[in-house]
Amino acid sequence: MDPKSDAESVLSTGDSVPLTFDGFIDNWTARTWSITALASSLSGKFNCKMAPKSSDLLMETDCVYEEVTVQEFCEWCEGSAQPPSPLLKYDKSKFSAYVDYKYMKDMFVDKPDMLQAVKWDVFGLDGRNGYDSTIWIGSESASTPLHYDTYGFNLVAQICGRKRWVLFPPKDTQNLYPTRIPYEESSVFSEVNLKCPDTIKHKRVKNCHFHVVTLEPGQVLYVPRHWWHFVECLEDSVSINTWVEMPEDNVSRLHEAVTRTLFTALLPALSGGATSQEKFVNPTEELHSAAVNLTYLQQSLQSLRDYRDINTQPPNNFTSFARTFRGIPIVKKQEKFKDKLGGYPSPVKDTETRPETKKRKTDENLQYHISEVEKRMLSMAPDELCTQKCADTDNVCGESCEQDSSVATTVSLVEGVDFNSFLESELGGSPPSATKKMGLVSEWTETEIKMADIVQCVLHPVLIGETSKMITDKFVDSINISQK
Ligand SMILES: O=C(O)CCC(=O)C(=O)O
Numbered sequence: 001m002d003p004k005s006d007a008e009s010v011l012s013t014g015d016s017v018p019l020t021f022d023g024f025i026d027n028w029t030a031r032t033w034s035i036t037a038l039a040s041s042l043s044g045k046f047n048c049k050m051a052p053k054s055s056d057l058l059m060e061t062d063c064v065y066e067e068v069t070v071q072e073f074c075e076w077c078e079g080s081a082q083p084p085s086p087l088l089k090y091d092k093s094k095f096s097a098y099v100d101y102k103y104m105k106d107m108f109v110d111k112p113d114m115l116q117a118v119k120w121d122v123f124g125l126d127g128r129n130g131y132d133s134t135i136w137i138g139s140e141s142a143s144t145p146l147h148y149d150t151y152g153f154n155l156v157a158q159i160c161g162r163k164r165w166v167l168f169p170p171k172d173t174q175n176l177y178p179t180r181i182p183y184e185e186s187s188v189f190s191e192v193n194l195k196c197p198d199t200i201k202h203k204r205v206k207n208c209h210f211h212v213v214t215l216e217p218g219q220v221l222y223v224p225r226h227w228w229h230f231v232e233c234l235e236d237s238v239s240i241n242t243w244v245e246m247p248e249d250n251v252s253r254l255h256e257a258v259t260r261t262l263f264t265a266l267l268p269a270l271s272g273g274a275t276s277q278e279k280f281v282n283p284t285e286e287l288h289s290a291a292v293n294l295t296y297l298q299q300s301l302q303s304l305r306d307y308r309d310i311n312t313q314p315p316n317n318f319t320s321f322a323r324t325f326r327g328i329p330i331v332k333k334q335e336k337f338k339d340k341l342g343g344y345p346s347p348v349k350d351t352e353t354r355p356e357t358k359k360r361k362t363d364e365n366l367q368y369h370i371s372e373v374e375k376r377m378l379s380m381a382p383d384e385l386c387t388q389k390c391a392d393t394d395n396v397c398g399e400s401c402e403q404d405s406s407v408a409t410t411v412s413l414v415e416g417v418d419f420n421s422f423l424e425s426e427l428g429g430s431p432p433s434a435t436k437k438m439g440l441v442s443e444w445t446e447t448e449i450k451m452a453d454i455v456q457c458v459l460h461p462v463l464i465g466e467t468s469k470m471i472t473d474k475f476v477d478s479i480n481i482s483q484k
Pocket of ligand 1: 232
């Protein structure tokens, strides 16, 4: 194998690409979770995002929120909502429901055992579990608008149901018309409506590189730092993710502090008073005074100074993640576009979409860290391996045995396609020419739209990057980390 094509080298290039991992979380207790099982374990009430099924651009500020138990969510999904469920008034054929972006340490506060049901050690992240993870419980069609996260890299484990991810590299940022409205610390949203791209208003979207993947239960997706993503549940689904801190986050923290300071100062002009703030600020976001924001900005400068001054750098999570996959080959996989975005897919047969899986060769000279899954396999006697029906293509056991991909591990590349291929597969080749602004919560006035457009230019990530660089040059010398 060409050493440059192993997973570690692909991950470690300056611009790594999304990868999917098969067979790495089969031993998680969380793999057995279903929405029904969660409903019987969790009694609390959680915020649930209700969104109309529509091909309009849908931001989180356009949705309504209801407080529900997971049992009520589950009954609504099954079409058996009962009074006094607040979801009773929503028709499942017209709405989606999303108990999204919930920190597991809050949701499972009185169920500490359930936090141990998630273990990221197999990805080189020792000791990382549910305490550092977020859970997303969505009905079919529930979605998260196109955005990128400013901090870290992301690992996403699909627990049940399938989810479609459309990803774009950071080099497409200008092609995706970034906006900080609605404002959320650590997320940059896009103005582009992927379900119905307006190629007149957003001409550059045609230059984008679309990386599309359908995550199936048991798969894990690696989302590299600053990759844009639009995510949609193809079925009722549960996923769990962890955002993993990186050294570059020190610079991102300064960018975010500058953005927050400017946004908070501009908000009164935008909203004409407190009443319409909800249009401009994402529902989960909490704003602070200018004084608190400036303190936060100073703290981010201090973190940069500390980072520069530490002689021995703290362990780098990304290096440790990448090193775990040294010597592991990468399978090339391109989404077959079996299901249309926002459509009502019929189940896909496993054999049609899964890449071929191969059990890795056990060679003492290979220096890679052996995954937990593989350790389990290696601790088995050869005939035990046979009864597990492993994909023994190297014939370790010497017997012929039936192939079963569930015990093998595979790392696959999520390759990119261009705009036309994306449109042909997803929208039947005819892009609509206009995008409407959704307004389930409240309609936007002409003045608000104009003001928001101006603020969005002032808060453009490129400008914030330049301002942050100036601040860094003035207050912190020679920072030795990427300032992208
Ligand atoms: O699963 C989703 O709907 C969105 C997930 C997401 O945005 C993330 O993990 O960064």
